Amino acid sequence: MNNKKKIMEDLIHGIFLILGLITVGCVFLITVYLIISGVPAIRKIGIINFLFGTKWASTAQDPKYGILPFILTSIYGTAGAIILGVPVGFFTAVYLSKVAPSKMRQIVSFIVNMLAGIPSVVYGLVGMMVLVPGIRKLFNIPDGASLFAAIIVLSIMILPSIISVSMTALDAVPRDYEDASLALGANEIETYFRVSVPAARSGIAAAVVLGVGRAIGEAMAVMMVSGNAAKMPSLFQSVRFLTTAVASEMSYSAGLQRQALFSIALVLFLFIMLINATLNFFMKKGDVH
Amino acid sequence: MKRSLYKGAMKTLMYISVGITCILAFSLIGYVLYRGIPGLSISFLTQKPSYLKGTIGILPDILNTLYVIIASLLIVLPLGVGAAVYLTEYASNKKIVGIIEYAAETLSGIPSIIYGLVGMLFFCQFLGFRTSLIAGALTLVIMNLPTIMRTTEESLKTVPNSYREGAFGLGAGKWRVIRTVVLPGCVDGVVTGCILTVGRIIGESAALLFTAGFAHSVHGFIDGLSSSGSTLTVALYVYAKEQGEFQVAFSIATILLILAFIINLAAVGVSNYYRKKRTV
Structure with a gap:
């Protein structure tokens, strides 16, 4: 009887172990699939030609598969979104965490959560209908669908993650630090920016890195506002990102072209893994405090 | 100065x-x-698109969204809760815990377009589901696994250890303790996880484009899962980008915003409810 019970318990333990390991299995599956389907095209095209080729003409008679334009567009777009989005997100987070009365904090947090809950296609739609024509008129260019439009949409989309992660970090700063600073004669604003912010710096850094991850991985919204032309990036011209390069040709691609799309996904995946590792580094550092 | x-x-x-x-x-x-x-009108919400009459209705897209949500939750809940139970109740090896948590973090950082691609390769092609709602739902299961895991884990951590010890002291086996003491304690985490997951599924588009496709026909639940269909977000994208039907796109966007609003309210409500309950 007792033996039977033990077997039963072991069996259940085993089942839970398997459930626990499913996430590991998924990561493994994704990695293996991307490598298996992404590597052949890179080998055929040649890694230098693929990564540093400046021309992408997948449907031409003599097809060219250089993805440097996409890599640069993704990097520029992300950098632009960070430059615009991080300051706004940072100051909002400090205000909500330290200055705002609790009712105000609740209301603005709800608004920020609303921004986070808006689907990316809705950002894309509004960008396409308002931002793109607006940019065309304002800067007097033939088409407003450009890197600039994408940067603005991305900077709004990363705001909620930057605000909420920075807020969590700022909330966790021990009240004693701030009290000590106030007791030494610093005013409240000085305390928040010179004591609380430095104490929460690894959390804020994590927020920025998370924003980078969001921006570089966004596909649909960017697809709707960036124009999607496969050439070297320029602020007011139509551009194509790593994500949109995969999405835009997937439905009609075949052969080497299709394989090359998987290779682009692999490159994107490597970028994301690098960003995750950085994020982990900052999160771990935060634990020490 | x-x-x-x-x-x-x-x-x-x-x-x-x-x-x-x-x-x-x-x-x-x-x-x-x-x-x-x-x-927005009643017929917009309750009809399917008709090329004969030239009208557009989004009933199929609403149903598809609902089917994908139900199917994803049905699959992801046992997996996510089970993984969380393993991490908090069973796992004694720090290394395994570390690996599982690292995997979960990695999953939550992967962009949805990559999920869409791998979902297409694995579920649609390798497992032979073709472009179908179930392939989309399974892709979303992988995407949302970390969320359910994390929220459940957090609420399991708040179950006091004395409860477990009390139950063990009364002679209950590990499984019995989990079933009767631990699992009832994680309801709030599961509910929060479900709300977050529903929100993410409603907003998701890139992962569904290549896995679930964009057909607009009305099916029952079982038939629906095996056939291709667009959710509200995918329909919005197709109407706006491919067909230039901006009025329809904005109306779908309105519905999506209303849903996002309800989900946020629910999330706030649930967290307040459980906080009150816990402090009492």
Whole structure:
């Protein structure tokens, strides 16, 4: 009887172990699939030609598969979104965490959560209908669908993650630090920016890195506002990102072209893994405090 | 003098930033409602698109969204809760815990377009599901696994150890303790996880485009899962980008915003409810 019970318990333990390991299995599956389907095209095209080729003409008679334009567009777009989005997100987070009365904090947090809950296609739609024509008129260019439009949409989309992660970090700063600073004669604003912010710096850094991850991985919204032309990036011209390069040709691609799309996904995946590792580094550092 | 200047400057920057955030949110939402509400009607919500009559209805897209949500939750809940139970109740090996948590973090950082691609390769092609709602739902299961795992894990951590010890002391086996003491304690985490997951599924598009496709036909639940269909977000994308039906796109966007609003309210409500319950 007792033996039977033990077997039963072991069996259940085993089942839970398997459930626990499913996430590991998924990561493994994704990695293996991307490598298996992404590597052949890179080998055929040649890694230098693929990564540093400046021309992408997948449907031409003599097809060219250089993805440097996409890599640069993704990097520029992300950098632009960070430059615009991080300051706004940072100051909002400090205000909500330290200055705002609790009712105000609740209301603005709800608004920020609303921004986070808006689907990316809705950002894309509004960008396409308002931002793109607006940019065309304002800067007097033939088409407003450009890197600039994408940067603005991305900077709004990363705001909620930057605000909420920075807020969590700022909330966790021990009240004693701030009290000590106030007791030494610093005013409240000085305390928040010179004591609380430095104490929460690894959390804020994590927020920025998370924003980078969001921006570089966004596909649909960017697809709707960036124009999607496969050439070297320029602020007011139509551009194509790593994500949109995969999405835009997937439905009609075949052969080497299709394989090359998987290779682009692999490159994107490597970028994301690098960003995750950085994020982990900052999160771990935060634990020490 | 210099100090008050610093104080003033920082205060101004904070107010400007909060202002920008709020104005952006309000103008975005306001604009979508302004453009979208005129297109909403009962027939828009309850009909399917008809090329004969030239009318567009989004009933199929609403149903597809619902099916994908139900199917994803049914699969992801046992997996996520089970994984969380393993991490908090069974796992004694720090290394395994570390690996599982690292995997979960990695999963939550992967962009949805990559999920869509791998979902297409694995579920649609390798497992032979073709482009179907179930392939889409399974892709979303992988995407949302970390969320359910994390929220459940957090609420399991709040179950006091004395409960477990009490139950063990009364002679209950491990499984019995989990079933009767631990699992009832994680309901709030599961509910929160479900709300977050539903929100993410409603907003997801890139992962579904290549896995679930974009057909607009009306099916029952079982038939629906095995056939291709677009959710609301995918339908919005197709109507706006491929067909130029902007009125329809804005009306779908309005519905999506209303859903996002309800989900946020529910999340706030649930967290307040359980916080009150816990402090009592």
